[in-house]
Amino acid sequence: MTKTLEVVLKRVIEDVPVAADFEVVERAAPTTAPAGQLLVRVLYLSLDPYLGSRLRGRHMGEPRPAPGETLPGSAVAEVIASGHPDFAPGDHVIGEAGWAQVGLMDAKFARKVDPSLGVSNHLGVLGMPGLTAWAGVTQLAKVGAGDVFTVDAAAGSVGGTAGQIARILGAKAVGIAGGADKVAQVVERYGFDAAVDYRNEGWVDELKGLTDGGPTVHFENVGLPILNPVFGLLKTYGRVVICGLSAHYHADGPPPQFGLGPIVGKRAAVMGLVVYDFYPRWNEWVKTAEPWLKEGRLVQVEDLGEGLESAPAQFERLMKGANTGKTLVKVGG
Amino acid sequence: MTKTLEVVLKRVIEDVPVAADFEVVERAAPTTAPAGQLLVRVLYLSLDPYLGSRLRGRHMGEPRPAPGETLPGSAVAEVIASGHPDFAPGDHVIGEAGWAQVGLMDAKFARKVDPSLGVSNHLGVLGMPGLTAWAGVTQLAKVGAGDVFTVDAAAGSVGGTAGQIARILGAKAVGIAGGADKVAQVVERYGFDAAVDYRNEGWVDELKGLTDGGPTVHFENVGLPILNPVFGLLKTYGRVVICGLSAHYHADGPPPQFGLGPIVGKRAAVMGLVVYDFYPRWNEWVKTAEPWLKEGRLVQVEDLGEGLESAPAQFERLMKGANTGKTLVKVGG
CATH class of the missing domain: 3.40.50.720 (NAD(P)-binding Rossmann-like Domain)
Known part of the structure; x- marks a missing residue:
């Protein structure tokens, strides 16, 4: 059985989260993609400020993750198996796969991205x-x-x-x-x-x-x-x-x-x-940005953690405003 | 000696003005136009809400008229004598001549208007x-x-x-x-x-x-x-x-x-x-409005007082919000 690391909350929190509120757990990884889902290997995970409020139940309209539940987060990932005709193994996609090494992504909210523009750029300057x-x-x-x-x-x-x-x-x-x-x-x-x-x-x-x-x-x-x-x-x-x-x-x-x-x-x-x-116009922005990225006129500054295990400390940095640039975790190579 | 009627404040006022705060006085009219001035006969006087604050000393940056002083007001008038080369007797002009039948207008702030578009329109829909x-x-x-x-x-x-x-x-x-x-x-x-x-x-x-x-x-x-x-x-x-x-x-x-x-x-x-x-673009608006006025697609509704003597009562109507449309006084024929 394939294993995956995931990050979860240890307890219900009421204050701004710190690293000690999280734990890294090992779980059985999904191995197939049900219809409408993509089985993906996460390459980069995005850590976003809004999650700080959401974990404390203060983000309107989005559910508060319970302790033990995989935490939500945008990621760029590689498709391992596809349950949707628009996606194939090897595709690079952006979507929600959780704070995990391997996970499932809803194909309806996934978007194919071009890795030649810089994989992690899709979570920041192109995201x-x-x-x-x-x-x-x-x-x-x-x-x-x-x-x-x-x-x-x-x-x-x-x-x-x-x-x-x-x-x-x-x-x-x-x-x-x-x-x-x-x-x-x-x-x-x-x-x-x-x-x-x-x-x-x-x-x-x-x-x-x-x-x-x-x-x-x-x-x-x-x-x-x-x-x-x-x-x-x-x-x-x-x-x-x-x-x-x-x-x-x-x-x-x-x-x-x-x-x-x-x-x-x-x-x-x-x-x-x-x-x-502006979601319907995402490709317009990517097309506009492409030459600027290639000419080096547009850059992304990253605050990068290495490995999913670094996610709790990275998130604490973000919450404290100690990050410089886009806060990311490099999960897979 | 030519006479003119003027309207002045009887007393210093602290409350919203009413008709009884004003009086109509007869004075010697000016008879020549000094350099830079126009001697004019007022046709229509505009009564404007901002004056209510100004009379009480609450209008930023503009002086409070003293009792006995001719009250300020925009008017459409006919030039009797001109102290400025851009204007000639018979011209219709808009500018400040005070609440008076005959007065002087600073040529620098006067603007020639076309009476064929409706004289009083220049104080409302074209003003x-x-x-x-x-x-x-x-x-x-x-x-x-x-x-x-x-x-x-x-x-x-x-x-x-x-x-x-x-x-x-x-x-x-x-x-x-x-x-x-x-x-x-x-x-x-x-x-x-x-x-x-x-x-x-x-x-x-x-x-x-x-x-x-x-x-x-x-x-x-x-x-x-x-x-x-x-x-x-x-x-x-x-x-x-x-x-x-x-x-x-x-x-x-x-x-x-x-x-x-x-x-x-x-x-x-x-x-x-x-x-x-938008003052520099006034002619653009007049040109735009001209066909609409002629086709009857753009109209001015007037709350019109007859004769300068009606100005105090008209102003009270305006202050009470009892006016319907642009508040004017027809001063001259």
């Missing part, structure tokens, strides 16, 4: 974070030459990709991140024009200087602690994409509110982004 | 209210066929013009107004597809039915009491133009705030409109 960045920068804010683009959580996969796309389209990109390491990464790895550390006093003035007085486009991943001061700098007719409100997801207190007066005063356009809407 | 409506509907929200358009203060000049433009461009237009008379005016005079009375309980459900579930575009003139329930109905990817916040101008309490979560949830675009920005 949901990249699609999010592309949608916000090109479809909502319509960034172009002459724009001055700011984004927070700029060392992360969404923010880092958004700034790179903005620069490729002719904008000046200035990142906002927390800590010197992340600021360095944004400039040195992602190639932004500049970045500021919001933990430094005076960061707003610094941002003002670096953006020639203020951005024309701001991409918001965090929430009011960044949005309010940046909106103060926004140029007249600025566009603001509200993509994430991570500062508010775990907060008690009232939901984040924003003044209507300042929106009028700035003649701003404030736009809400939900990436699901 | 600042019309330019505001055009900018919001066509430049910000980009309304077109298939849109379902809602607007509040729909019996007013901005709202009424906005809905008419939206319909001409192929949208369904549903107005929101206060009281049966205004609702009737919106449908019967402006030709909206429908209108609801926000004073009726159940108006939100009624609006939902009339908009096939909710608008795709909403044009806001009032503020949160209307915006909040209408936003709840807004279709995904709806556009919202924030043009006016009249419910909040006189209010104490905190400035109006709006939730960022609902903007993301609706994938909405919330846009601030300031009409000043």
Whole structure:
């Protein structure tokens, strides 16, 4: 009987999860693919912040995994056996196979990917974070030459990709991140024009200087602690994409509110982004990104754990914001 | 010596002005136009809500007229004598000449208008209210066929013009107004597809039915009491133009705030409109409107006082919201 390692929760948790909340277990691996399913070998597992809330039962509309249950997660995997005519053994696919070495993936939600573009890129720059960045920068804010683009959580996969796309389209990109390491990464790895550390006093003035007085486009991943001061700098007719409100997801207190007066005063356009809407256009983004990846103009920075056993510690890093770039676990070779 | 009637404040006021706060006085009229000025005979005087705040010293950046001082107001007038080479006697102009029969107009802020389009139209549908409506509907929200358009203060000049433009461009237009008379005016005079009375309980459900579930575009003139329930109905990817916040101008309490979560949830675009920005494009709007006016597809509804002496009572009507349509005073023939 083939074995597989899986990662599960040890106990019901109420606080932000740490490595000790998880355990790695050995189980019998599935060996065939039932109809509509794919039997897959996981190559890279994506660790995503939303799971932190979901494990604590705070993510709307998605079930809370019970202790002992295989944890959910997106992965790039290789098909071993296929229960669906659109997929064949050897195909590379992205989908949900759990925190496991070998698992089953629902073919209905699986998507074939091209491994020659970099297997792990499909979980970051070509995956949901990249699609999010592309949608916000090109479809909502319509960034172009002459724009001055700011984004927070700029060392992360969404923010880092958004700034790179903005620069490729002719904008000046200035990142906002927390800590010197992340600021360095944004400039040195992602190639932004500049970045500021919001933990430094005076960061707003610094941002003002670096953006020639203020951005024309701001991409918001965090929430009011960044949005309010940046909106103060926004140029007249600025566009603001509200993509994430991570500062508010775990907060008690009232939901984040924003003044209507300042929106009028700035003649701003404030736009809400939900990436699901752009799933039908995923191939459009992959086609757009392909030459940029090949020319090295678009890069993915990874915070990579080796082996499924590293997943609990990697997830703790992510929860603490200690990750730099897209948090991944390399599960299979 | 030529005489002119003027209207002035009797006293310093702290409350919303009523007719008794004003008096009509007879004065010596100017008889020549100094350099840069136009000596004009006022034909129609526009009465505008912002003046209510300004008279109480609550309008940012504009001086509070003192008792006895000629009150400010936009007017369409005929040039009697010109102190500027761009204008000649007989020209029709729009500009500031005060609440007076005869006055001086600064040529720098005067604009020549075509009386054949309807003299008083230049203060409403072709004036600042019309330019505001055009900018919001066509430049910000980009309304077109298939849109379902809602607007509040729909019996007013901005709202009424906005809905008419939206319909001409192929949208369904549903107005929101206060009281049966205004609702009737919106449908019967402006030709909206429908209108609801926000004073009726159940108006939100009624609006939902009339908009096939909710608008795709909403044009806001009032503020949160209307915006909040209408936003709840807004279709995904709806556009919202924030043009006016009249419910909040006189209010104490905190400035109006709006939730960022609902903007993301609706994938909405919330846009601030300031009409000043569109002054350079006034002729574009007049050219666009001209055939619509001539075909009768675009109309102005007027709340007209006869003679300058009627201005105080007309202004009180406006302040009480008893006006239906653009509030004007016919000063000269």
